[in-house]
Amino acid sequence: MGDTPLLEASTMDPITKGKITLDVWRAKRATRSEIDARQRGRLADLLAFVRRQSRFYKRHYADVPEGSTDLEQFPPMTKPMLMENFDDVVTDTALTKAEIDAFVADESTIGQRFLDRYPVWLTSGTTGEPGIFVQDETALTLINVLPDRWTLPALLDTTSILKLGKNRFKGAEIAVSGGHFAGASGIAMLQRESKFLQHRIRLFSPTRPLDELVADLNGYQPAFLVGYSTVLVELARAQQEGRLDISPAFVAPTAEPISDAEKRELRENFECEVREIYGATEFFPIAVECERGNLHANTDWVVLEPVDSEYRPVEPGEPSETVLITNLGNRIQPLVRYDLGDSITMYEEPCPCGSPFPVIEIEGRQGDVLHFETQEGERVPVFPLAISSVVEEVPGVHRAQIIQTAPQTLTIRLDVTEDSDERTVWDHVKRDVETFLDQRGITEIGIEKAVEAPQRDSGSGKFRHVWSEID
Structure with a gap:
């Protein structure tokens, strides 16, 4: 551990x-x-703290030997569990879920701190129950400084410095507005609390028409552009077409999966450094991209456990079903072995950049596990990454959303590339999905093509890939 305790x-x-x-x-x-020593020391401190100060963890870990730091002995936590036990999880008795619910229901409090001390941020709940997450000062400090140790060295060349000066160090964040989400509330808090940033950082909502977003960015001219990956890719295409005309020094895709090809597209069209940031409201940032294009996990402040569906560890180099995170930088609402819901792969091999921080790959939010019955009445799960890959690998598919609209019905929203015939692509998609399901003993499934094109969730502004609309 370093010389800085929590x-x-x-x-x-x-x-x-x-x-x-x-x-x-x-x-x-x-x-x-x-x-690793930093991580072990902070973990030991955190486990001792939560068992002493959190009523929930005292109960949750009652059967775990005192002094143990073997995380596999500690039962995991889910978001529903966290919300159900909110008042007992937090370590300040002045915090109650009822009062925080009232606080976040009032949009006039966006950007303010609860009790004038704690930022409170929501998750949208697009993959389940909405979450409420309270930050303390250590968490806020890490949000600001952890990305910098990876990104600042990329901005020290002459071209980047000139762009930063030309655009007056202004930042633009693409994130949903109108709620206490981390992006909107965090930006509003910075504007309230920093005179320097008051007019140098601005939120742009992805729920608005793209043409309006393009026009606003043309008028604003950001030096930094951060936000949802799918929106940034569309903006890069607008830049290529000449509709958007900005010259950022740095672009950071986050919140959604992005491919290497899409990052190259951002880099070429914006002519600047592009670094992916993998984070969550529960802990930001979990990992940041290095100059060699690899995501490095900030394991001095977060513990990542890639696990299977039974919460058993997966081998290095193997994709997980989900990941358990332990936030070593927040003691007001401690998260220990929290099921984040993402599929990640963690590698033991060192990165060519020379950094000892482990390299990870992200599949992003898994979405919902779909369930169907076979003719024998067996209930079979279908994992979202598996079925979405079947559709996305069909030539001509630009974007797709897969929704279980009835127990034995799938509806697919489809967007094809300009050079493809929609009927031909759809026939291919339907055939491949039927084959995929048949291989799992799932037959007599209705596969329907939606009238509407793929679209963002109206509540979160994010792009969901696979979900169920049935209980």
Whole structure:
């Protein structure tokens, strides 16, 4: 562990904040064993703290031997479990879910701190129950400094510096507005609390028509562009077509999966550095892309456990069904072995960039597991990554959404490339999905083509790939 322990208070003096920042940068030059030591020390401190200060964890870990730091002995936590036990999980008794529910229901409080101390951010609930996440000062400090140790070195060349100056260091974030989501509320809080950032950071909602978004960005001219990957790709195409005309120094796709080809598209059309950031409201950022194009997990401040559907560890190099995260930087609402719902692959091999932080790959939000019955009455799960891959690999498919609309019915929203015949692509999609299901003993499934094209969720602004509309 480094020389900076987690704080038990929600306020932090500048000296302590400076120590955390310094330790973050020191870890960039640390060895793998030194990073692991930081993680082990912070984990031991956190486990002792939650067993002492959180009523929920006292109960949840009643059967785990005192002093144990073997995470596999500790039962996992899910989002429904977290929300159901919210008042007992948090370590400040002044926080209650009822009062926070009232706070976030009032849109006039967006950007304000609950009790003038705690930022409160929501998750949209597009893959299940909405989540409420409270941040403390250590968590806020890490949100600001962890990405910097990866991205700042990429902005020290002459071209980037000139772009930053020309565009007055202005930042644009593409994130859903109109709620206490991390993007909207976080931007509003920065604008309220920082005179420097008040007019240098702005939120742009992806739920608005693309032409309006393009026009606003043309008028704003950001130096930094951060946001949903699918929106950034569309903006890059608008830039290529000449409708968008901006010159950012840095672009950071986040919140949604993005391919290497799409990142190249961003890099070529915006002519700047592009670094993917993998994060969640529960912990941001989990990983940041290095100069060699690999995502490095910030394991000095987060523990990642790639596991299968039974929460058993998967081997390095194998994709997980989900990942359990332990946030080592938030003590007001501690998250220990929290089921994040993402499929990741963690590698043991070192990155060519020389960093000892482990490399991970992300499949993104898994979506819903679909369930169908065979002719024998057996209930068979269909995992979202598997079925979405079948559709997306069909030539001519630009984008698709797969929805289970009835127990034995799939509806597919389909968007094909301009050079493809929609009927031909649809016939291919339907045939491949039928074959995929038949191989799993699932027959007599109705596969219907939706009238509407793929679209973003009206609540979150994000693009969902696979989900069920039945109980």
